[in-house]
Amino acid sequence: MAYITIQIPPDATPGVDTLTFQYQGQELEISIPYDAQVGDVLQIQVGANDDGDVAACDGVDGGSDNIDGIAKGEIGKKSSPLDEMDGVHDKDETTVTGSKDDTSVALGSGTNPSFTLQLVESRPGMTQNEGDGTNAMVWPSGIVLAQALTCDAAMEYMNHMFNRKSAAESSDTSFLHCMELGSGLGVCGLALARALKLQNIEARILLTDLGETAIELLKENIQRNQQAFTSDDRTVNVEATSLIWGETLPNTEKFDVILGSDLLYNTSESYEPLLQTITQHLHQDGTMVLAVRWRKPDLEKQFFEKASVLGLKFVLWKDVMETPQLRTRCPCQLSWKEYGDSECEAFKTFFCETKVSISNNAKSLAEINESDMEYMSDTEYTKFEECQIQLYVGKFVNIDKTAAKKRSIGDISS
Ligand SMILES: C[S@@+](CC[C@H](N)C(=O)[O-])C[C@H]1O[C@@H](n2cnc3c(N)ncnc32)[C@H](O)[C@@H]1O
Structure with a gap:
């Protein structure tokens, strides 16, 4: 030392x-x-x-x-309400319980039967982690997205998406192809598998992360939670493979759905490689579902700006964010352009008027400081986290086709 x-x-x-x-x-x-x-x-x-x-x-x-x-890279420090970053270790009993090596996340709401995912965080003899270590825990936005995916509104959304695909394609390709990026323990991908099983939708879901150690954990978690997504008639297959952002899978397979939760924490340098993988693998008519835990909005917005330039437009996942359940948990209904904008009245109102109770004192997000964070109970901490989480859906807007049309008209007149 x-x-x-x-x-x-x-x-x-x-x-x-x-x-x-x-x-x-x-x-x-x-x-x-x-x-x-x-x-x-x-x-x-x-x-x-x-x-x-x-x-x-x-x-x-x-x-x-x-x-x-x-201090390990850029992660694991608390500095301000928007910079703070911590995973879920042992949290709110109503949604998550946990021991050192095992976290439980309860899924299902409304008319859906409940299921509790059991997620292991380490395995005996686990070798050196090749990544930054953030894969070995469940993150609050992962829980929000996992639970949102199994709510009625999300199920309806996916059913609609699947029916459109089935109508458009021949039966042998009517499997829904899904992938999760930066899966961590796989909470979101496994929740999606559960949701698709409940909808009787045949699907393949590929969970991905960085390095073999992360994949070992994912495989263990798939194995442990088989019951969530297996049924006698329809099949949901869940697999895991290593996929580092910036790289593509060998066959450049296209996916109808790509999931991601808490992927923007890792400095803006990771945004271009991340977008490269997304745009390579997202089907032209596919949907990216992204859970964002805002920490440094000025920086994180660059992801959305860069995506926009590539024709991938993200909007708030209103079908789900506007349900009473999500509205109470994640109250911010602003767009990514508005979030964190100090000139935006709606954001200022959100930041100054959204209150979290800390030891029986209601404090706004703007007032909460590091020492408050240290004294928060698990429930208060979860509430604080969820106030800064939003769910987005991203789709390609086909600007190229319009541009191509214009060019061809020009050729004719010459
Ligand atoms: C904050 S964790 C979120 C984990 C999980 N999605 C959740 O919400 O619980 C970020 C995840 O992204 C993965 N990751 C970070 N950089 C990556 C990269 N360059 N390529 C692939 N995965 C990466 C980490 O290993 C980790 O699993």
């Missing part, structure tokens, strides 16, 4: 901002403690912890030895 010191710069806000620095070629980030002041010198302890991660602990003027975060 070694120590370095950093002075809090004059324009920084303790309790809100973070400081990044380079250590042994790796960028580390540390939250500025809320009880620190501008000009204070933070003593940062850096070095490898038991897991081999580079850890950073800080204390003001060498004071406390509180661990403020494990």
Whole structure:
């Protein structure tokens, strides 16, 4: 272990901002403690912890030895309400229960029979994780999307999508081809499998993530939750394979549905590779269903802007977001363009008037700071997370066809 010191710069806000620095070629980030002041010198302890991660602990003027975060790439730190990032380990009993190696997520609402997914987070003798480790837990937006996929409104939406496909194509291709990107433990893909089984829709669902360790976990979770999607007559096949964003599957298979939850956290550099994989694999008439947990809207919007340029337009999944159930959980009905826009009155109203109860005090999203987050109960934390989650659907808007038509008219006149 070694120590370095950093002075809090004059324009920084303790309790809100973070400081990044380079250590042994790796960028580390540390939250500025809320009880620190501008000009204070933070003593940062850096070095490898038991897991081999580079850890950073800080204390003001060498004071406390509180661990403020494990700095691993860009993840695992809390800095502000919009920057905060944490997975679900042991949460709200009504929806999620968990032990160290097992998380349960209850699916099904309205007229649908319930089913509880059991998701393992590690396996004996699991080897080094090739990714950033975020696959080994269930994320709040994953739970929201999984539960949304099994609600009545989403089932109706998918049934409609399937009927359209069946009418348009011959019977041997009327399987619904689905894929999930960055599946983690597979919560969303398995929920989709459940929803399609309940709708009697034949489908193949491919769960993907980065590296063999993640795929081992996914295969284990598919195996454990077979009952969710197997039935005597119709078949839903669920498989797992490694797929790194920017790459394509060997046969460039096209999918009718691509799912993704909490994929935009990983710096804007990942957006182009992610979009490359999406646009390579999404059928021209297919639908991408995306759960977004907003943390840095200015950055995350770039994903939607880049998608737009490629002809892939995302709109709020209103069929589901406007249901009373989702409206209560994820109240933000704004578009991605409006979210986080400090000039947008509707966003300002949302941010200043959406309240979360913390120890019996109602605080708006704008007021919540890092120390509030530390004292939130599991239920309060879930509510806080869900206020910053939205579900979108993306489809190709066929701008190319219009452009091609215009060009061909030009050729004739010459
Ligand atoms: C925040 S987790 C979300 C996991 C899951 N979707 C959920 O909501 O619970 C992000 C996931 O994306 C995966 N991921 C990150 N970068 C990736 C990349 N370049 N290629 C493929 N998967 C990636 C991670 O391994 C992880 O499983």
